[in-house]
Amino acid sequence: MIKIIFSRKGLDSTAGGIPSxxxxxNIQSFPIPYKTNTLTSYEYLGFGKEINQLSKKKIKPSDTCHYxxxxxxxxxxxxxxxxxxxENNKVGIGDIFLFWGWFRETVEFQNKISFSKTDPGHYRMFGWFQIGKIIKLGDNPSWYLKEKPNPSSHPHTIGKWKNNNTLYVAKKNLEGFELKNFPGFGKFKATKMTNLSFNPLVKKSKWICPQWLNPKHGGCGMSYHKNLSRWKENTVDIVGRGQEFVAKPKNDKECKKWLMSIFQSADLKENINV
Known part of the structure; x- marks a missing residue:
């Protein structure tokens, strides 16, 4: 039975200080600013101008980031x-990361982009990733690179890291679902199904919760959220810290049905396998 990992990524109030x-x-998750173990700049990724304007010039196009x-x-x-x-939750081959982060609607006026006053900011999923391979890079991952580090090099393959430095490589095509030639990784469009915040006008960290996940309905819950008071009839209050929330579905059929509805929001033209 597959595990689902809700993985918090992108800019937040402490790393970058603004939403994506x-x-x-259309959504674009902006990676966090990072000075070490990277040669990738926002300008190189193609959104230096946008992040510079949205951050009110606090983040420069030439600043490097953890992509x-x-x-x-x-x-x-x-x-x-x-x-x-x-590792403690035995996340492995075939399990699925659902990447999520903080987003806010934008408007453009006179060639300048700014955040919309009508959207206070909300959480939503922006991508999926089914694990195909797990590579233990270690504290000195230079052995993995076939060429000199460059702006396209993954940050976990550059410089020095802790001993458990690990690289996950996605499957080329999604497995275990009735979807033919569907990519094993990619980005989502912004739709009702990829939105997580129940009422962002009140509290963006109160998530809409499917029944397969909700312990109130016999669901499996997820790591970092053992306190049952966080779970309501159709929602869950998300903890403020923690990157990887691991769910181990009891009902594989219901979980996969929910995932199939999420995959309908896939931005397939963005994926190199299509």
Missing amino acids: PKKGK DPNLETGQFGQVGAAQTHL
């Missing part, structure tokens, strides 16, 4: 306590 942008159904996950190449790195948490 949404424009209608992870990379949903163009199907690579995701983890290390330290978060990686230990994944």
Whole structure:
């Protein structure tokens, strides 16, 4: 039975200080600013101008960032306590990461982009990733690179890390679902199904919760959320810290039915396997 990992990624109130942008159904998760173990700049990724304007010039186009996950190449790195948490929960081949983060609607006026006053910001899923391979890179991952580190190199393959530095590589095509030639990783469009916040006007961290996940309905719950008072009839109050929330579904059929509805929001033209 597959595990589902709700993986918090992208800019937040402490890393970057602003949400990632949404424009209608289009979303772009902005990676966090990072000075070490990376040669990738926001400018290199193609959104230097946007992040500079949205951050009110606090983040420069030339600033480097931790571009992870990379949903163009199907690579995701983890290390330290978060990686230990994944290992302790026996996350492995075939399990699925659902990446989520903080987003806010944007408007454009006179060639300048800004956040919309009508959207206070909300949480939503922006990508999926089914694990195909797990590579233990270790504290000095230079052995993995076939060429000199460059802006396209994954950050977990550059520089020095903790001993449990790990690279996850996605499956080329999704397995275990009745979907033919569906990519094993990719990005979502912004839809009702990828939205997580129940009422962002009140509290963005109160999530809409499917029954297969909700202990109030016999669901499996997820790591970091053992306190049952967090779970209501149709919602769950998300903890403020923690990157990887691991769910181990009791009802595989219901979980996969829910995932199939989520996959309908896939932005397939964005994926290199299509």
